[in-house]
Amino acid sequence: MQDKKDNLTRNVGKISSGTFLSRISGLIRDVVLTHFLGTTWVADSFGVAFVIPNMLRGLFGEGALAAAFIPAYTEFKEKKSKAEAIQFAVNLLSILVIVLIILVGIGIALAPLIVKIIAPGFELQAKILSAKLTQILFPYLFLIGLTSVIIAILNAHSVFFLPSLSPMMLNLGIIIPVIVYALVTESSITDKAYVFALGVLLGGVCQLVANYSLIRKIGYRAKFYINLKQKELKTVWKRMIPCIVGLGIREVNVVVDTILASLLITGSVAALQYGNRLMQLPLGVFGIAIGTAVLPLFSKHTAYNNISELKKSIRDAFDLILIIMLPIIVLIFVMGKDMISFIYLHGAFDEKALTMTFSALAFYSIGLISHSLVRVFASAFFALKDTRTPVKISIIAVICNIILNVILMQFLQLRGLALATSIAATIQATILFFALKKEIGEMDFKQLFVNFLKIALISAIIGFVGYYLVHLQISIGMAGRLYLLIKIAIVLLVSLGIYLIGLKILKVESARKILDSFIGRSVKD
16 A cells, blocks of 8 residues: 555656646746737737637547547556557547547637637627637647547556647747747737747647657557547546536636626636636646546556545545645745746736735635645546546536626635635535535545644645745835835745654654655665
């Protein structure tokens, strides 16, 4: 059991390390985006244009298809030959090529209608620009759809680090062209939005080529093979439809938020998306990394009907999430505004944009633990080959999110939309947890609860100390960005020191192994 937990933390470490680098590049991408577009109507248009392709990527590519595919592929790999597993995957990829081409064609044709639906509050010029950008961006769905399945295959073969760097290639594809374009030409803000869109396609091509080169090393070759009668293929497609709803709740909620944000003041769509993407930094580096690492592990347990090991792995993943996410949430509330100011406050991004973006980030961050747990609990159901239960629960969460959106936006405006998403994710995670207990039996979470109390206490201390340091006015002869950088660095270092000392004094289980997974050493008792 201990070896399995060490493997989980090591795999999470690999994914988190690569994802961290990718998220940093994403942060740089957003710095460039906010510098050139700010929270203008053009930024709103670009945000809306990217919503649908990005949502379909999460539903059809990275989320649903991977969740339906990995358990079946793992069973193939464990119980049959490698050649049969490869043939199964090639069959799926070949069919996916056709399906994605059809979806892209439909998306391009219906772009104006899509924009009218998801941005009803836009002025005419914003709707026209959004439709044109949507048509440019839709082919990205084809690129990322294939890339996502290839990454799922690599993950099933325990290849995690290099695939986790894929988003970095996308971000570089966006960043480099727009900076070069801005340097060599005097372009309008609208022209820059078009360059951003074309950069997305360039990045998508780079992602696909890089991951294809990795999959060749495990025996794959480019070929077209279709067998619609394959039993396992039918099983994947049958499970995939429920998975679209089960894992796609976050993407659906983002679309709902976008629709309602378009009815608020100008810049609300952009600020909401900036806040959401900042929240994705810790969620992607840790929460989604854990969810990605556990699916192959869960699938291996269920392939051999080892429910006791499945329970232990679920508990370990829960433990990892609490230890990592609780202090991050506290730090976002304490110093999130200073961090946004340091990163984004320049160019077209002004004080109003700063306030709006921090409001979105703060209320989105409340749901960090819940979003992470949804990934873990949903993965457990998918590994058990039960996709219906997550679907039913996610429908409840979507309905709750819409109702809460409409209610809370009346009182909290932009903040209400972000808060509603967090509450909906918490409802979803809670119901998933109790449904999972009913499916596999009671899980021993006594030590986990003790760990939670210890981590909450340390996080509270970090919050008080951090708040004091953030609001402490010291005259050091510096101002502006350098002063902000020094203040942020001090708060982070002090908080890290308090946390590490607190974990050691209170003897929080698993903390040492988590740290070890990120510095790449073997755990020795």
